[in-house]
Amino acid sequence: MAEEIDDSGFYRQDFSTVSDWEVFNAQLGDVIQKLNAVEIDATRGSDTYQLNYNVHTETFLVHKTKICVSFYYSTILEQRERNSKDDNTYNSMYYDLMNISRTFGPPLKTSNCKCLHVISSLFGLQRFVVIHPHQSNQKYITNPSELCFFLSAATVVASEYCTVPIFVQIYEPKLNIFLGVGMNATLRTNFDIVVLKQSPVDCRYLSGLLQIFKEKLPFSNVQPISLSVRNIYALETIRFRYPMNVLFLKRFDVNGKKGIGDKYKSWDGNIALPCGYFPDSGTDVYLVYSWVGISEIFAIDSPLHTDFVPSKAHICNMYQTTNVDSYLTSCLRDFLKLDNSKEALETFVGRNVTDSSDGVNMVDARYHLTNPQIRQIRSNNKLNIKEGYQSLKKIAGPLNESELKSFIAFMFPDLYPDNENYSYINDIAARNIEGNPHRIKSSPFNSLSSRLSCVLVTCNAHFGGKNGLAQLWIAFIRELRFIWNCRLSIQGISGGFPDTRTCLLNQKLQMLNYCIERSKCRKYESKKYLSDIGSNIDLEGLVGTNFKEVSDETGNETEDEFFDCTEYVPEGRAMRLGDENILDSDEPLYIPITQDPVPKTDDELQADSEAMLKLGSGRNELLKHIFSHSHFTLNQIGFNIQMMSFSLLSDMEAFKAANPKGKMEDFIRWYSPKDWEKDEFGVGQLSARMRIPDNTWQRVWKQAQPVAANKQKRLFDETTEALKVLSYLETRNIAEIYDMVIITALHAAIIKFKGILETEKILDLFEYKIEALLNDLCHISRADNTEVFDIQQTKSKIEGLIKRLEEYEVQFYQYKCFEQLTGYPDNITFEEIKCKFKEMIENQNSCSINNAEDIGKHIITSYGGELHSNLVTKEYVLRVRANEPTGPHFLRAVVTGEEVRLCGAFTENTTLI
Structure with a gap:
């Protein structure tokens, strides 16, 4: 019989083959099992909707479509009271559904609660899983068969692991429609969301919702239903008029009058960054009245009558949301985009626009220095020199x-006395110490470099972008060339050596100013050049410290005169070294007049360090080699070693000139006292390192001739260094200019905003935030340049800093709107309004108010009966824990106009089915 059966005539199905549904079940089960192992701190929280939520997502391929499984969980869970940890009927979702503290989530979506998933706000759940299409998919779950595929898988996995509810997202994500299931050993809860665009009238009030809810409850339920109601009223948008305000620029004033920003001028008023807010900025205010945990017996709400009116509310909160754009932070953001702009200045302004040959042809520098009309010539802003000098090229x-004149006159007020006087403070360095306690590597406040940085940022944002910035930069360098040619001191720049505690731009301007003062002193002998200089030379490193110079006279630089010590007349003496005498002689020991040390800026010091590193361990031997010859082979060593070698030789020659009978021991007693040791009997001798035979100090001493400082070749050529500074500034590209000024601009922006808060007397509300900004900026500004520092990481930190500054500016705008809303100063005191606003910024832009007092009373009186017409959203939450063994039931209804969103969670006993 079996032989007569044709096997080919039958359809064969291999039931051992795993289906796609079973594969997905296994994958989903593995994910749930792995995520259940996540350790979560169980600590008590007051407002559970302020918890931080994390999400873990894994992607699978189902039917050739990417499907994501996302597990949402709060990092802090409430402490829960349980009779027994082995209670199988217990489940976290049941606790969340019945938890009265999780009745209402945030009424408004803000930046602080973006991590809060809509499921958490609708059902109050702290742990749940969502199955949803991958964001790259344009196809959503709309087919009933697909929904059944995923929902059945969710049911199987939920029944097996009994931990968290699993939801399936259907239709477009923006609709926020989910279906879900949660189970434990005996109970099953179905989660449903229904949206009615045109709902029946009964569904918009509590009376109709109670009827729907009771129909879903088992007949055995006799417990009263717990109700919670929340009404949200929207007030009129409040606007605070703060038009754009920029110092010295009239085009931004309102109707020819001074802007409101003049009110906020303080000692930092010369920070030339724009402040104010865009005209369309505004604050939306919402009043939220809540009734939580009341019985259905004591509540009436129908189309004809309602007990839920603002005057009878149990809880009243006020929320603010702002749509604010600040000129200050938007200006900084625009400037931040220049960090990768490698365009040269020639691209925008052409070539040779700052060539000194096309500028002021200096015939007699003394004439321009002493001519009393020189400032009047510049004040005309013709950008030319009268009396026969050629006009400068137009940039x-x-x-x-007019605009260019305003910018230049603001930076160089002494050259343009007919403009508004924005004079510099007298002591830039002292003010920098006072105003920069965080030691940020920027520019001193109200200095030329600080004004230039702020003006460049403003110019980039509002005066032509990179083109305007390049034009202004070249005009600035042109002014510097004029100042250098006329040997005028640079106003707004402190004297002396470049201060390496400041930014590179300020150091370059300090170097140029130092060169000008040196040139004036040297060429015109107008005054003695005084400085405190010391020296302490290390044998191996040749490092200098302090010694004193009382004169800087210059003689013939090209002629060297050498004399025998026995015939040499002492010269170049500054003062006697205490009561010390020359060894083995009764002649006093004199401190010589020496040359100034060579000033360096950060980039030059960095170049010198790199040259030293390239020498490696052989640098000491190389030093010995160059000191063993009468003429140095300086092309074999780094510039840093050259200058230190010259400096040591110069000091030794000046010492021999001042002390013809002096010995090396005498030189060491003055130059490096730590290398002069005395025994217990008071007998002095050189230190051990100085007694090494034929060491470098001895070699240099033998080569040194008695030559006074004023007859030595100069260690520092101010003309060369000044031209180097001007050339350096001229050859920067846009990105390099950005690097030089960004820290100063950020520093100035923070200080400017701080000044506004001080004027409003609310700095104490923001002080810790401002201090945090300044600390972070200090860290960014002092990043070690020798390390491999990620440029993108630095940019990311700066972006984060600007974002935080913008957040604080938004809060200040909220404060001004808050003043208007509360009727200050008529209805509330200054201290009360500060206290309320502090509560608001600490509680996600919300604060509690009382209808019978202060703010609430003022609002109710102002709006009167119109407040009801401003009702935008009603929210009802109905919950009951029915008689065992059915478990809890939950219904949330969100009514917005004619639309109603119903979110239900109803539990049934699986053992009875």
């Missing part, structure tokens, strides 16, 4: 003559 760019 191409979007800035017109």
